[in-house]
Amino acid sequence: MKPATPFKNPGNVRDTPLPPTHSDVTADSDSINIQEQVQQLHDEQHMLIAGEQSQQQDFQSDATVIEQKYNDAVDSAITDKEAQAENLENRLESQIDKQESVLQQMMSRQPGFLSLPGQKSKWQSQVQQQQALLSRLQNRLETVKEIHDGMGLHGPRINELATAKVRHKEPELAEGWDEMREAQRAHENLKRRQEKERKEKIRREQTPTLGKSNSLNLTRTID
Numbered sequence: 001m002k003p004a005t006p007f008k009n010p011g012n013v014r015d016t017p018l019p020p021t022h023s024d025v026t027a028d029s030d031s032i033n034i035q036e037q038v039q040q041l042h043d044e045q046h047m048l049i050a051g052e053q054s055q056q057q058d059f060q061s062d063a064t065v066i067e068q069k070y071n072d073a074v075d076s077a078i079t080d081k082e083a084q085a086e087n088l089e090n091r092l093e094s095q096i097d098k099q100e101s102v103l104q105q106m107m108s109r110q111p112g113f114l115s116l117p118g119q120k121s122k123w124q125s126q127v128q129q130q131q132a133l134l135s136r137l138q139n140r141l142e143t144v145k146e147i148h149d150g151m152g153l154h155g156p157r158i159n160e161l162a163t164a165k166v167r168h169k170e171p172e173l174a175e176g177w178d179e180m181r182e183a184q185r186a187h188e189n190l191k192r193r194q195e196k197e198r199k200e201k202i203r204r205e206q207t208p209t210l211g212k213s214n215s216l217n218l219t220r221t222i223d
Contacts, residue, residue: 074166
């Protein structure tokens with residue numbers, strides 16, 4: 001019988017690692033691809049958030065500038081309107097005082113019983129004219145005071161007049177203000193909707209957990 005040839009180094013054959021199979025290579029490749037996709041998604045999400053934050057900062061900066069310009073213009077117009085109203089009130093009050101003095105003097109010169117009929121008729125006509133003038137001045141003063149101190153639908157009437165003046169005088173600034181306010185309202189509505197959706201999501205996620213907990217408690221009670 002021919003003797004069997006002994007292995008030179010049996011351990012080497014037994015310990016030699018097997019070459020990677022095709023499935024292992026594919027799994028490693030898929031894992032790498034998934035990691036790359038996750039990282040890419042994370043990077044894109046980070047860039048999107050950064051872009052939104054940058055846009056929000058730019059919007060806030062522009063909104064602050066527009067708001068400051070608009071408020072300054074309205075405040076300046078209010079100051080002018082108040083000064084005009086005060087000056088007009090003072091002038092009307094002065095004219096009323098003078099007219100009352102004139103009327104008193106005329107009343108003191110009333111024709112007597114021995115005066116001619118024509119003189120008395122003329123005097124009465126002059127008195128009526130001066131009384132009508134005094135009434136007009138008093139009505140104008142009342143109107144000015146109502147504008148100066150009265151309230152409108154959205155605030156003091158003088159503020160509404162000043163705002164209307166600014167919007168007529170600077171339409172581009174008024175348009176920018178309106179657009180800014182509309183964007184702010186849209187942003188606030190979006191935040192409220194997102195908060196509502198977030199709470200709804202939390203509620204949905206908690207509902208199965210509560211159901212499972214109740215089921216376990218019922219099982220324990222039966223046991």
